[in-house]
Amino acid sequence: MLRFFRVIAPAVLLAVTLAAVFWGLAIGGAADERTLLDPGDIVRYGLPLSRTLVNVSIAGLIGSVVMAVWALATDRDEYRIAMDLAAASAAVLTVASAATIIFTYIDVSNLAFSPDASFGAGLAQFVTEIELGQLWLWELLLGASVTVLAFAIRGRRSTLIVLIGALLTTLPLAQQGHAAGASGHSQAVNSLLVHLVGAAVWLGGLVTLVFLAKAVSRDRLALLVSRYSTLALLAFIGVAASGIVSAWLRIGSFEDLFGTGYGQLVVIKALALIVLGAFGAVQRQLLIPRIATGERGGWIFAWLVTAELAVMGIASGIAGALGRTATPVPQESAQDLVGSTPAEFLTGDPLPPELTFSSYFTEWKFDLAWGLVCFFGIAFYLAGVIRLARRGDRWHVGRTIAWLIGMLMLFYTSNGPFNAYEQYLFSVHMLGHMMYMMLIPLILVLGAPITLALRATAKRTDGSWGGREWIMWMVQTPWSKFITHPVIAAVIFVGGLWVFYFTPIFRWAMSEHLGHQWMIIHFLISGYLFSLTMIGIDPIPKRYPHPFRLVILFATMASHAFFGVTVMTGDALLLADWFGAMGRDWGADPLADQKTGGGITWGIGELPTLALALVVAVQWARSDTKEQKRKDRAADRSGEAELKAYNEMLAKQAERDAKVGPRR
Template sequence: MLRLVRIIGPAVLLLAALLSTLAGLAIGGGAAAQALADPGAVVRWGLPIAKLLVNVGAAGMIGGLVLSLFALSPKEREFNAALDVAAASAAFFTVASALTGFFTMLQVTNVPLSFDDRFSATAGQFFTQIAIGQSWLITTLIGATLTVLCFAVRNHTALIFVTILSVVALVPMAQQGHAAGASGHNAAVTALGLHIAFAAVWLGGLLTIILLRKQLGDKRLITVLARYSSVALVCFIVVAVSGYVSAALRVGTLENLLTPYGLLVLAKVAALLVLGCFGVLQRRFFIERMQQSASPTRPWFWWLVVGELGFMGVASGVAVALAKSATPVAQVVATEIPAATPAQILTGDPLPPPLTFARYFTEWNIDLAWVLFCAFGIFFYLVGVWRLRRRGDSWPVYRTVLWVLGMIALFYITSGGVNVYQKYLFSTHMLAHMALTMLVPVLLVPGAPVTLAMRAIRKRKDGSRGAREWILLAVHSKPASILANPLVAAGMFVGSLWVFYYTPLFRWAMVDHIGHEWMTVHFLITGFLFVQSLIGIDPVPYRLPYPFRLLLLLGTMAFHAFFGLAIMTGTGLFLADWYGAMGWGADALVDQQAGGGIAWSVGELPTIALAIAVAIQWGRSDEKETKRLDRNADRTGDAELNAYNARLAGLAARDR
């Protein structure tokens, strides 16, 4: 029976995905013949099928790696078996990516297949000079690298880097899903990237569990299913939210749901709702019943899993058909808009209304990745506090309040009015920078998230690593001990200002959405490490004495103020072909000098708050030390004081 399921499960997945892809292409017209330069039926139908195979391969690869990291034990056979599944899937992903790139070349160039020099020259030019060809070449090369790494790397810690690389392999696919320069490009790339990555974890994890059933005993099966179920719940939420955002960008209005594209969207929504019901039944009924049953491997459970794979295949196939179908909302590039302003051409987005103080709070540019990060950050923190309270442990209320306020502040900076105007005005960009490095960390660090996680998350005893084990490993690692050193943290905090603004990194952060996301992460981490070195509660390898913390704070802020003054008095523009070419808002040089004033002045309030916090912690430390000495004196009858007096008396007697 189980052997049959291991064969039927993947077969049902592929068959359902293939049939739904073909039906979706027929409904949406994604494989219809082109009026001009038609590449032929083989390419028109073969390209979406090849992309479907890419998605299935990516799911098996990423799902197997994630399951190995968070659910399986290296002490058991299951661990190596899951990595074998990931390696085989990576090889499948590589071949499918190469086939997709080949079909894409035939569609874009419309050159008939041949073996002459002209075809070879066209292929070489496509894969080395054309952006979409370069994307598929990079994807194929990463897939080949991952195939080797999944076979060669069996170290539990090193696999985290292999998993990161497997997610990076999806980035070129996410960037192809929306026309660059079209309105909403950044939001579409973010939504599609999240959708692909978390759908891969969801689908690949379930597929890997079926393939590993022989290596998993009954008890291990229940444990692994429970862990997978928690990951699948997060994946379902992210896939649902990102899918909604993608559909909203491409459908536009409710009336467009009646178009062929809209009907495919509704079909995918229906498949996701069915999968959500499967997840609820799995978490609330199946796993509990299997834990209570003497024979958990009932046939009905495996047939339900096969059914779940079938609906996953339907959702995957419809998604591929959607990617090839024309959207009701046209993707118009800014350069094609009549009388487009320079700011529209540079950013690809419609211009916001003129900036006023009130519009900092009324205009929004939602960044889905940070919305989800903040929402999950608040949710899991509150769950941790609830766990502590439920078992009778205390947790200071002020820590919870500060953490929630910090996450709300991070959400506003990354999605509110500051995020709307920062790509047009240098001063607003600097305001976001100061908030990310100084305001948000001052709120988050006192929340002590690592300490809460260590107390709230259950410790695993089977050799696998959950969130608690990975956090502990990261905190106690050698790189973390170096980065958490107060002098290194302060150096990164100050040095990154000069390195970022006076190197091509600044341009990358402005013109590329991935660069912008990297900038936000970098500012947040450097600020968090610096504040942690001053007032942190979470454990670190070394802390400076309190007087030196104050000196470090004052010295760092002096360099920070010097940086702001350098911008205020400077006469050369940062990114003259970006901020200087906008032709929107205030004069670019005046606005840049205002940004320097923000860098110089806005940092003063967090500096004062940090100085007060260090002073308070210093006072409390002295008070605790005094109480400790008093208790020790009461317990020992002032033995230390009596010994000290006797020593002084002995010295005096010797002198006489």
């Protein structure tokens, strides 16, 4: 069976996927002939088919590279097979993206395909000047680049480059999955991004196992399935959560869930997801133990995986049809709507109610991606603590509490009132900035997550790299030594303020979804690095003396205060055509609000830095005490041999001086 498994299973996946696309188009009505500007049967069916092929090829690309990085040994054939699959998937992605560009252009322009110059000129204009065309052009270029990288790169660490490129291929799809400027755009894009990555790891990892089944032993296959099963569980959580959020943003009401073609397709996809969850449970509980020990373990694995791929094909095909089906909630940009308010025109969302003290408890703007970051951060940390406890090791409860508080604060900041108001009020934006950059990283560093991970994660001996091996490598790289130097960390920490707020980066972060996500990540990483170099106990290449750290801290405090005073005393409004054009009829005027933000930076922002200085001073005192105790214990063990030797040396010197004295 395994001899034909590598042919049968992928064939089943593709066949069921194509059938599901046609089925979904019929249910949703996307295949019906249009009354006006109909592009023809070829485009009506060809466009969703090519987009579905894009999704499946991305899954093969990401899933195989993730398995290569996380589960496979580079000195075995399994790694070569996975990277060959990645290269082939990237090549298919490139071709499918090119076909999708042509189909999409014909669909939006209603021009028939033609080899003449006018069609080519229009197509060139579409991919260079129209956002939808630009996004598909990026998809094509990313696919071509990753194809080359996957063929050329065959090394453990360099595979990370291929993985980064593979993950980037999901960004253009996530960006075009919801109209820019439409209500809920940021939540929709993040949800779709989580959905795409989770589905890719889930489907692509399983396809990778199909191609590895014949090349590895039964014991090795059982181990690889076990590692894949862990990834699949995480992917299932992400796909389920993101699917719910995406469906709600596009359906809007329970009646439309069953009363529209789009809603019915969502229901079918949800049922497929439930079945796949059951397959995952069977895989973890029954399949993995029988692969290596059961007489028919190979047959059971082959049939179960083939059936699972068939259900995944249904979900993939329905997803392709959903992309062409009209949503019950119109996905229209606020810029295209008559009567939209200035706030809606700029942000895509309506202006929130007036900010009051109670708003900090009642106003929420949930972000699934950051919510999952917090959820998995807490889950993994507690799993590590539990693993240590089960083997009899202790982990300080204060570190656990610090990590939980830090993660809960990150959830509140990224999903609560700061996220709801930061686009409209500079003061709230700056308060959130202080949370991301100064308070949250400080608390998270006290949790010592790297130390916990190194202690709780088992060392691998099969030639593959897991969490422990990747962490050890990252800690010891020259780049880590560079960015964990206190001076460099302080320059990134403080210099980033000036570069961010006084360059076009600020506008990019406020007006573009990708820029906003980059802003949060930059603030968190820069703050974490700075706190780690000052007070962290996690391993870094070099830990510098406490006096040096205190000098850096006070210099940082002065520079940070100067930035806050500059903003607070400035007479020019930052991003006047943004914060000054929201049309607010409540709260302080934009310039006064900006001065408040500067005061927050100068006043409140210095408190975490002062806390860092106090912690460094306490650590310095404790280190001196520990050093003295060490010397005392050494003296007790040696009978104060060093002191006796020193006294004897002084006595001999005195005798020599006494003998020399009378001669003079």
